Amino acid sequence: xxxxxxxxxxxxxxxxxxxxxxxxxxxxxxxxxxxxxxxxxxxxxxxxxxxxxxxxxxxxxxxxxxxxxxxxxxxxxxxxxxxxxxxxxxxxxxxxxxxxxxxxxxxxxxxxxxxxxxxxxxxxxxxxxxxxxxxxxxxxxxxxxxxxxxxxxxxxxxxxxxxxxxxxxxxxxxxxxxx
Numbered sequence: 001x002x003x004x005x006x007x008x009x010x011x012x013x014x015x016x017x018x019x020x021x022x023x024x025x026x027x028x029x030x031x032x033x034x035x036x037x038x039x040x041x042x043x044x045x046x047x048x049x050x051x052x053x054x055x056x057x058x059x060x061x062x063x064x065x066x067x068x069x070x071x072x073x074x075x076x077x078x079x080x081x082x083x084x085x086x087x088x089x090x091x092x093x094x095x096x097x098x099x100x101x102x103x104x105x106x107x108x109x110x111x112x113x114x115x116x117x118x119x120x121x122x123x124x125x126x127x128x129x130x131x132x133x134x135x136x137x138x139x140x141x142x143x144x145x146x147x148x149x150x151x152x153x154x155x156x157x158x159x160x161x162x163x164x165x166x167x168x169x170x171x172x173x174x175x176x177x178x179x
Contacts (some may be wrong), residue, residue: 001076004064011060023073024080026064031056032105035112039081039095042074043103106132117174119167127166131159 004026007016019029027033031054033040046068048054055061069077081093102111110125138152146152 001080002073006062006064009055009061009063011056011058016063023069024077026062027077027081029062030054031059031061032109034093035109036116037093038098038112038115039078039093040108041098041100041102042069042071044105044108045069045074047103047105047108113167113170117167117170119170123166124163127159127163131156131163134159 001022001024003020004023005018005020006026006029007018008029009016021029027045030048033045033048033054049064049068050066052066053061053063078095082095096115098108098111102108106125106128110119110121110128113119113124114121134152134156138149138156141149141152
């Protein structure tokens with residue numbers, strides 16, 4: 001299995017560290033890749049890997065040179081994750097059948113949250129996509145120094161609040177049922 005060199009980004013501490021690790025260990029470092037311990041399909045993993053960065057804000061993240069897994073590498077990684085002692089937040093990883101239509105990061109998150117928490121998939125995906133589009137537009141406008149950057153930032157914040165308000169009752173119910 002190939003070694004991946006990446007930078008681990010600290011959450012709230014300064015600095016970063018460069019690490020080399022086997023592919024399966026590197027994948028476990030990527031924030032939000034293994035929601036609820038589900039092993040994502042190849043297309044989703046490659047969507048993350050193509051970006052070269054996954055940042056969970058105050059929870060940290062990592063950066064790497066973008067690349068993609070082949071089907072053979074993916075099969076090897078999944079086998080290693082299943083056989084090993086790989087865990088995510090203390091729970092063992094799970095491999096489940098995922099619909100072939102789930103290929104994007106937002107689709108992956110919405111699908112897993114639907115499976116685990118009961119959040120309606122289509123509405124969750126719509127709100128998540130809208131929040132992401134507005135976040136990116138606001139970020140690009142701010143980087144360019146556009147006059148409408150503030151307005152876009154406020155629109156993004158509103159979309160983020162709508163997403164949270166939509167998900168919150170489902171998350172509250174999940175927490176009550178699962179302690």
